[in-house]
Each structure stands twice: as structure tokens, then as C-alpha cells.
Amino acid sequence: MTQTSLSRRALAALALAAALAAAAPAAFAAEDSAAGAVRLKDLGRFLGRRDNMLVGYGIVTGLAGSGDAPRNQATRQAMQNLLSQFDLTVPLEQIQSRNVAMVMITATLPATSNIGDKIDVNVTSTGDARSIAGGTLIMSALRGPDKRVYALAQGPITVGGYRFDGNGNLRQKNHPTVGVVSEGATVEVPVRAQIAARDGKLDYVLKNSDAVTSERVAARINQAFGAGAAVSLDPETVSIRAPQDPGRLNAYVASIEALAVVPDVASRVIINERTGTLAAGGDTRISPVTISHGDLRVSIDTEYTASQPNFIGIADDSVRSLIVGNSRLDVDEAGQHVAQTYKQTTVSELVASLAKARVSTRDVISILQAIKAAGALHADLIVQ
Structure with a gap:
């Protein structure tokens, strides 16, 4: 047999292997598009990937007389502390403005965040302010459960309502004491979700615990990545073998989340x-x-x-x-x-x-x- 014929056969074999490799994802995609199939990305999440709650308190200024009443001691104390940071010493009894309101600030920090990322914050009045419409949130620290500052919030507040009153007349729409600062917080501490355990496993957690769905997820992953790639531990958790190369972890997770199964739903x-x-x-x-x-x-x-x-004409009271x-x-x-x-x-x-x-x-x-x-x-x- 000549060297030329061997080369042709080798090229044909390589072409066949490439065609099979290209056809495999198409076959998986055709199966994933079956009626009732749902992506694993929508059925659950990888353990360790979660949002983080942030909370803080601050001061809203610039209100048109609709802020906290002067008798609110907490607001007056907060204003005194704020002014003291600018070397202004104002006695507590002289802080009588109703253009200020004390608020609580909440935000959600994504599972993966970098320094400088912007997130939305919700602002809610904690005193007796009538409305925080038109106010501006002064720079406030947002902390996590570990008391660490993860973001700083500041900016004008958008309120989806109003409240106007005068001479005993009142007009109000929605809740004017709740507002949003769009992209009002800047992330100061980076966050990285750790989804790979020390034993080289990934835990996939279903949103709705179901033994049948858990087995179907494990079988689908084994079909796509080979036998032994996943095993169903319980009705909620599927253990998946992580790639040896940490640099391929994101691509590996993306491939798993793109798979789809038909979930079993209780009637x-x-x-x-x-x-x-x-x-x-x-x-x-x-x-x-x-x-x-x-x-x-x-x-x-x-x-x-x-x-x-x-006898109506008779005068008788009885x-x-x-x-x-x-x-x-x-x-x-x-x-x-x-x-x-x-x-x-x-x-x-x-x-x-x-x-x-x-x-x-x-x-x-x-x-x-x-x-x-x-x-x-x-x-x-x-x-x-």
C-alpha cells in the first residue's frame, strides 16, 4: 500500500471524526428542544452561586418640607453626626429642618462582582416623613452580614408616587416614602462565587426538590459528558465531576447549564x-x-x-x-x-x-x- 493511499485514508478518517464531533452537539440540541424540556439553568443552580444581601442607613436631603418631623431624635442625631464630619458643630436642639429624612437602604450584590460595578438600591423611610420624592441620598455605606462594607450608595431618588396635602385636602398615589436610586451604589469589594468544592466536585441544586428530576439531570449530564460525570445524591442535589483544568470551569458550567431535561412535576x-x-x-x-x-x-x-x-281625630297619645x-x-x-x-x-x-x-x-x-x-x-x- 502506498504512502499516498495511507494519507488519503488518514484524511478521510479525520474528516469523519470532525463530522461526528460537529454532529454530536446538534444531536444534543435536537434532544434538548423536545417538548416540555427545560434548561438546567432554569431548573436550579450550582451550590455556592448566590446573591448577597446588603443593607445600610443614610440621610435623604432636599425634601420640600415633607421630611421627618423635628421631634424625630434619630434624624436629628444622624444629621449632627453627618455635619460633624465636615467640622461643623451644631447643637442638637438647633437642627429643626423638615427637609431631611432618615432612610434604610437595601441592595442585592450579585454572585460575581468587580470593583466599580453599579447596582440598584432601594430606599425606604424609617421616620415619619410624608414623602421622599425629589430628595437626594447622601453617600452611605452598605454592609453585608459580616459587617463589612461592600458598596457605597449615593444619588437622586426616583419615587413612583406622590403626596400633596394642604388645608385638610390630601392627594396620594402609591407609596411616596419608598424610592429607587438606579445604579446608585458602587461596588468596593470584589466578590467571587466558589462553586468547585475541594474534592473536585460541583453540586447542582434543584429549585424544586424531586427525585425523578434529579435522576433525569444526572442521566442527561452523563449522556453529554460520559458515564460517571454526574450522580444523583438526593432529590435536590446532583454531584458533578469538575474539570481538572480550573481555566475550563466556566465553559464547563456553561455547557451543563445549556443542557435540558423534562422535569417531573407533582400534580x-x-x-x-x-x-x-x-x-x-x-x-x-x-x-x-x-x-x-x-x-x-x-x-x-x-x-x-x-x-x-x-279614629285619627281623637287626641290620644297612645x-x-x-x-x-x-x-x-x-x-x-x-x-x-x-x-x-x-x-x-x-x-x-x-x-x-x-x-x-x-x-x-x-x-x-x-x-x-x-x-x-x-x-x-x-x-x-x-x-x-
Whole structure:
């Protein structure tokens, strides 16, 4: 065999391998696009990747007389502390401005943040201010649970409401004591989420704990990255083998999050009797059952008449008109709605058939409660 033929065969083999490698992601993508499939990125998260809560307090200035009352000792003390930082010594009793309000500041620090990143902050009044609209938040420190300062917040406040009052008249929309400073905080301490454990494993945590879904996630990862790449530890956690090269960790996590599985969802029927709302999964099953539902309405109408005495001309204080009430009891029994379900019937099919029969939503709720009591509804019935 000549060297030329070997070279051709080697090139053909390489071309075939490249074609298979290119076809593998396409096959996975076709499978991931199956009906009902959900990305792992939407089903859960990697343990260690979480947001961080920040909180602080500060002063809002520039209010048009709608700030805290002068009797608010906390606001006056905060103003005295603020002015002392600028070498201004003002006695506490001389701080009487109502253009200032003390506020609490909250923010969410992402799992991965760098110095200089901007985040939004929420500002809420803690005193008796009527409105913080038009105010400006003075630079305030935002701390984490470890008391460390992670961000500094400052800027004008945007309030989605208003409050105007005068001469006893009041006009208010929404909550004017709550506002937002868009990108008002600057990150001062970098944050890095550590998702790789010391044993070289990644823990993937489901949002909704389910043993079947956990096994499906592990099987899907093993299908994409080889046997033994993942194992289901419990209904909530899937342990995944981390790459040996730390530089490939982000690409590896991105590839896992792009995979999709069909989650197994417990059958539930949610009922809100106050609003007449009903929500159920489309595949919630109902065993064969016969339903007979009717309305019985009872109404009582009372008509009052006055009976006058015949001797009105006689001056007697004991003579009074007699009020007589005549009551009428009406019983209205509407025609009954009868429906019979068959094999493989679902809640959606039953609701659709009852809707065609013009059965009201509240009657449908009563019917489903009766079916559940009869043992024919195979789902959790949750009444809110």
C-alpha cells in the first residue's frame, strides 16, 4: 500500500471524526428542544452561586418640607453626626429642618462582582416623613452580614408616587416614602462565587426538590459528558465531576447549564375561593366519576305596610300607626348539570366541558372539591 493511499485514508478518517464531533452537539440540541424540556439553568443552580444581601442607613436631603418631623431624635442625631464630619458643630436642639429624612437602604450584590460595578438600591423611610420624592441620598455605606462594607450608595431618588396635602385636602398615589436610586451604589469589594468544592466536585441544586428530576439531570449530564460525570445524591442535589483544568470551569458550567431535561412535576390543583381562580396542570388525571351539580336559591322578600287607625281625630297619645311586614319565601331550584368523565380524563378536559355547559368558575371549584373527596382526583388540592 502506498504512502499516498495511507494519507488519503488518514484524511478521510479525520474528516469523519470532525463530522461526528460537529454532529454530536446538534444531536444534543435536537434532544434538548423536545417538548416540555427545560434548561438546567432554569431548573436550579450550582451550590455556592448566590446573591448577597446588603443593607445600610443614610440621610435623604432636599425634601420640600415633607421630611421627618423635628421631634424625630434619630434624624436629628444622624444629621449632627453627618455635619460633624465636615467640622461643623451644631447643637442638637438647633437642627429643626423638615427637609431631611432618615432612610434604610437595601441592595442585592450579585454572585460575581468587580470593583466599580453599579447596582440598584432601594430606599425606604424609617421616620415619619410624608414623602421622599425629589430628595437626594447622601453617600452611605452598605454592609453585608459580616459587617463589612461592600458598596457605597449615593444619588437622586426616583419615587413612583406622590403626596400633596394642604388645608385638610390630601392627594396620594402609591407609596411616596419608598424610592429607587438606579445604579446608585458602587461596588468596593470584589466578590467571587466558589462553586468547585475541594474534592473536585460541583453540586447542582434543584429549585424544586424531586427525585425523578434529579435522576433525569444526572442521566442527561452523563449522556453529554460520559458515564460517571454526574450522580444523583438526593432529590435536590446532583454531584458533578469538575474539570481538572480550573481555566475550563466556566465553559464547563456553561455547557451543563445549556443542557435540558423534562422535569417531573407533582400534580396540583390550586383553588382561590376568594377570587374564583382555578389553576391546574394540563395532565392532571381524573378517574371515571359521575357528577351531578345543581343550584338551590332561597330568597326572602319582605314588604312593609302601615295600618292607620280609623279614629285619627281623637287626641290620644297612645294611638300609633301599626307597621305590618308581609314576608314571602321563594325557592328557585335551577336545572342540574350532569357530566360523566371517561378513562384518561384530565382536569383541563373536564373544565372545558363544564365551560361549554356554562358552569360558573365557583361551581367548577365545588365540583373539583367533591371529586377530590370521592377519591377520583389524583392531585394535591390546595385551597388558598
